[in-house]
Amino acid sequence: MTGLEHVAVVAAGLGAGLLTSTVGVASLVSFPVLVALGIPPVVANASNTVGLIPAGLGGSLGYRRELREQPKVTWLVVATCAVGSIGGAALLLALPPGVFESIVPWLILFTCLIVGAQPWISRWLRSRKPHDLEPRTSMGPVTTVFAALTGVYGGYFGAGSGVMMMAVLGLGLDLELRVVNALKTLAVLAANIVAGLIFVFVAELDFTAIGLLAAGSIIGGYAGAHIGRVLPPTLLRVLIVLAGITAAIAMLR
Template identity: 75%
Template sequence: MTGPEQLAVVGAGLGAGILTSTVGVASLLSFPVLIALGIPPVVANASNTLGLLPGALSGAFGYRRELREVPRRQVVVVVLVCAVGAIGGAALLLALPSRVFASAAPWLILFTCLTVGVQPWISRWLRSHSQHPHDLRRSMTPATIAGTALTGVYGGYFGAGAGVMMMAVLGLGLDLELRVVNGLKTLALLAANLVAGTIFLFIADLNLPAAALLATGSVIGGYLGAHIGRRLPATYLRTLIVLAGLTAATLMLF
């Protein structure tokens, strides 16, 4: 890579790190940059997953105050379920043609965008029809666990829009503030990327220079993104998440 190309990859990592900790569409920025450099799609995807790991790590560290507000058992369940799902996603990436998931991904993202947008109304409806409407939902239901696992699969396979999906699953299944959901989402996707990245490191073809450049930018961007996500009002953050998800789905469709 030339000097300007290296700077472009670092810049993509910086922007992707910010997106990881805020709206959750990091790969929408970084993956196309790797493709534009002529890196084959599967190699670019695996290298992208590895390169964005430091951004997810610094983002999760930036949200450490929010994560303390979530019961430890719940955090462990979310992380483990997402990580197990990512094993299946990484296996799918290495075994299946990339077009298989790519055809379904935009529609999954559009559905989760809708869910994120209407989540406050759905949550109120669920509470109004609950036997204990004033109790906060703090335990993982089977539906929430299944949604978390499927998001982990998608995150291990491709990941563009996985953050939007995870926000929808956790926001709908648990009564937590949006900033806390954002922190839990960042930690869960860190687990998914860590598992998938480890598998790719030993099995997949990688462009390690590109992954290292992405990592350099993403570690800074992830921490900055956590501070941005914490300060954004919930309505603005929800709007940005929906807009980012719609953009990702539109670009993937067309």
């Protein structure tokens, strides 16, 4: 890589880190940059996963106050996404490139719809059970299963996995959006760490790209957490939906 290409990858890492902690579509920025620099897609995907681990670390550190509010949910999110990502990483290494290309954009669009409509869906669900007035602050079996499936997708490719996790946790739990955003950031981190460890031992990686992404993403992740905390919930929800739609359209091209 040239000096300018090094700067471009660091900038991509910074942008991806910001998106990891806010709207959850980090790979929309970093993955295309790596491919544009001539790195093969599968190598770029695996390198991107490893390089964005610091983004999740920085973001989770920035959101530590929110994560302390729900310790049981926090640990369950980590466990389910970590286990799911093992399957996702195995799929990436075993299946031909692009197997899910035709369905993933539509899946992202569907989760964007859920994120946008989540306040109305939650109110409707609670109106169907008027006797159940206690807020849902623990993950039920259905939410746990879908969180694990999101972890599978995160280990396989990951673009839009943060949006998917926002939809899963937003529907399954009655928590403030800033807390859900913190849990989403930690979920992405858990999936990236486990998948990244697998890739380090069995996949081809570009360690220069990983180092440059990591340098930018840890700063972006930490800064993004502070931005995500102060954004009004409605604005944050709108930004998440717009980012998810943008990611889906980009993948459909």
